Amino acid sequence: xxxxxxxxxxxxxxxxxxxxxxxxxxxxxxxxxxxxxxxxxxxxxxxxxxxxxxxxxxxxxxxxxxxxxxxxxxxxxxxxxxxxxxxxxxxxxxxxxxxxxxxxxxxxxxxxxxxxxxxxxxxxxxxxxxxxxxxxxxxxxxxxxxxxxxxxxxxxxxx
Amino acid sequence: xxxxxxxxxxxxxxxxxxxxxxxxxxxxxxxxxxxxxxxxxxxxxxxxxxxxxxxxxxxxxxxxxxxxxxxxxxxxxxxxxxxxxxxxxxxxxxxxxxxxxxxxxxxxxxxxxxxxxxxxxxxxxxxxxxxxxxxxxxxxxxxxxxxxxxxxxxxxxxx
Amino acid sequence: xxxxxxxxxxxxxxxxxxxxxxxxxxxxxxxxxxxxxxxxxxxxxxxxxxxxxxxxxxxxxxxxxxxxxxxxxxxxxxxxxxxxxxxxxxxxxxxxxxxxxxxxxxxxxxxxxxxxxxxxxxxxxxxxxxxxxxxxxxxxxxxxxxxxxxxxxxxxxxx
Amino acid sequence: xxxxxxxxxxxxxxxxxxxxxxxxxxxxxxxxxxxxxxxxxxxxxxxxxxxxxxxxxxxxxxxxxxxxxxxxxxxxxxxxxxxxxxxxxxxxxxxxxxxxxxxxxxxxxxxxxxxxxxxxxxxxxxxxxxxxxxxxxxxxxxxxxxxxxxxxxxxxxxx
Numbered sequence: 001x002x003x004x005x006x007x008x009x010x011x012x013x014x015x016x017x018x019x020x021x022x023x024x025x026x027x028x029x030x031x032x033x034x035x036x037x038x039x040x041x042x043x044x045x046x047x048x049x050x051x052x053x054x055x056x057x058x059x060x061x062x063x064x065x066x067x068x069x070x071x072x073x074x075x076x077x078x079x080x081x082x083x084x085x086x087x088x089x090x091x092x093x094x095x096x097x098x099x100x101x102x103x104x105x106x107x108x109x110x111x112x113x114x115x116x117x118x119x120x121x122x123x124x125x126x127x128x129x130x131x132x133x134x135x136x137x138x139x140x141x142x143x144x145x146x147x148x149x150x151x152x153x154x155x156x157x158x159x
Numbered sequence: 160x161x162x163x164x165x166x167x168x169x170x171x172x173x174x175x176x177x178x179x180x181x182x183x184x185x186x187x188x189x190x191x192x193x194x195x196x197x198x199x200x201x202x203x204x205x206x207x208x209x210x211x212x213x214x215x216x217x218x219x220x221x222x223x224x225x226x227x228x229x230x231x232x233x234x235x236x237x238x239x240x241x242x243x244x245x246x247x248x249x250x251x252x253x254x255x256x257x258x259x260x261x262x263x264x265x266x267x268x269x270x271x272x273x274x275x276x277x278x279x280x281x282x283x284x285x286x287x288x289x290x291x292x293x294x295x296x297x298x299x300x301x302x303x304x305x306x307x308x309x310x311x312x313x314x315x316x317x318x
Numbered sequence: 319x320x321x322x323x324x325x326x327x328x329x330x331x332x333x334x335x336x337x338x339x340x341x342x343x344x345x346x347x348x349x350x351x352x353x354x355x356x357x358x359x360x361x362x363x364x365x366x367x368x369x370x371x372x373x374x375x376x377x378x379x380x381x382x383x384x385x386x387x388x389x390x391x392x393x394x395x396x397x398x399x400x401x402x403x404x405x406x407x408x409x410x411x412x413x414x415x416x417x418x419x420x421x422x423x424x425x426x427x428x429x430x431x432x433x434x435x436x437x438x439x440x441x442x443x444x445x446x447x448x449x450x451x452x453x454x455x456x457x458x459x460x461x462x463x464x465x466x467x468x469x470x471x472x473x474x475x476x477x
Numbered sequence: 478x479x480x481x482x483x484x485x486x487x488x489x490x491x492x493x494x495x496x497x498x499x500x501x502x503x504x505x506x507x508x509x510x511x512x513x514x515x516x517x518x519x520x521x522x523x524x525x526x527x528x529x530x531x532x533x534x535x536x537x538x539x540x541x542x543x544x545x546x547x548x549x550x551x552x553x554x555x556x557x558x559x560x561x562x563x564x565x566x567x568x569x570x571x572x573x574x575x576x577x578x579x580x581x582x583x584x585x586x587x588x589x590x591x592x593x594x595x596x597x598x599x600x601x602x603x604x605x606x607x608x609x610x611x612x613x614x615x616x617x618x619x620x621x622x623x624x625x626x627x628x629x630x631x632x633x634x635x636x
Contacts, residue, residue, distance in 0.1 A: 393556035
């Protein structure tokens, strides 16, 4: 419990933009060497910024992500939201690749145009076993959110 | 409201396995000609059975769907659950490809082994504007559910 | 993990209706002596049946639960769904009153008439730390579900 | 669609704190005269502030809301989150009491202390048929969120 309070303190107030447990460069290197499959689900993405408990991720537009009506598929936004949340968890606990999603809930708000998507994730809670966060997804350059995600990750116990 | 009751009656009781609005063959043909992108998100899939308000879908194992820990990615199961629900909606309302997900919530229950996944979807409600359903996802040949999805689709108004 | 598999086996297949960890009578006695507040949220309820990993709960109609439109409030169905899930958890792990909900998602499907509500809960997964389940809520004597709940409980570690 | 864009514009950017469709005083008067049952579920509450697309609601502490472990019940936070969202919808569309919740998802983040709760709701989308929003719930005077809600309301068609 003491540990929960310490980490939570970094999520709110003055420490909100504290340094991440992994830099952007380290994280991209680890992902490419140990988790290359992430490129299959998301296609071409970039981590624009990462901080303790959060990140901003860009997914580049690819016409294979379209579905009828010339809009991006729901599956695209779910994969993006899940991955942004994964990186937000790693930004706080370091490289623990076996952290897994236990729950994800997404509301699709507007049809995204055929453009890059920007996902901004932030943790709402970081406990010893569970992390909970939310992700706002926008089309690049637009104010309105296209989808909103909340998600829970289970953090494996280190032995 | 009269219409809602009529369609709902088919979802429960004696009519539960009523004939779908589209046969399996028609649906596969339409998907391949008008929605070929569905193959990108899901890879190789097959509709095993379809009935009014539900379907059973098989997603063939593909090692590109793996993530660290030799398990299938959450994104895979979300895309599968969303697509199974989409087919369940079409099974009841016919070919209305612009039906869109408004909400999806998934609980990941167990790590799926590296095997085919089977998704079984059924509608819980079919209104004029909204359809709500649930999807149970199992690994092929296993009893335990690996993920459970609930989802809402918005049905476009026909003019 | 071994423990998870053992308990999960009881949730599916031949053992599905195995004996609960607490009988109906024991549970009602414990609730009334140690958790009398449950009567405030739910009003007059009864446990109709309880088995390993599930239960059927009746909430008696009370006009104070109505909201505009002569229907039962969403808050009523959420409280009922949460409590039914709580009892399903206790039916499997015994009297551990500090088990707490971490997530609840509810879809409201139809307006319930001014009548008793029946909630049937069943666990989809029982791990050491988390239990996940679903609850179907019906109006007494009606086939159509009025609401569907999925929920996750956190099980406190016994020391 | 034109209408959707107009109302959405008020939810973001410079118009974020635009005037509500109903003042706090009008809303409290309407609730007490036409929806007195809201007092049953929530007990003693107050609307602290209301603006176009959002509100801040206070629920006064009442020991009947406690559950084992001296914490406030999940049912209390769900009812509060649902009601805050209801008022956020009314703040944008005016007095349409038959607006109903279609989906609510809540993450319980921390055990709330025995104190007043503050719920702050804001709409993420306001369409003609559906409104989607989120609610942050805090204990009075504390920074950490105790629960986070996302919810969808169905807006009845005016004839």
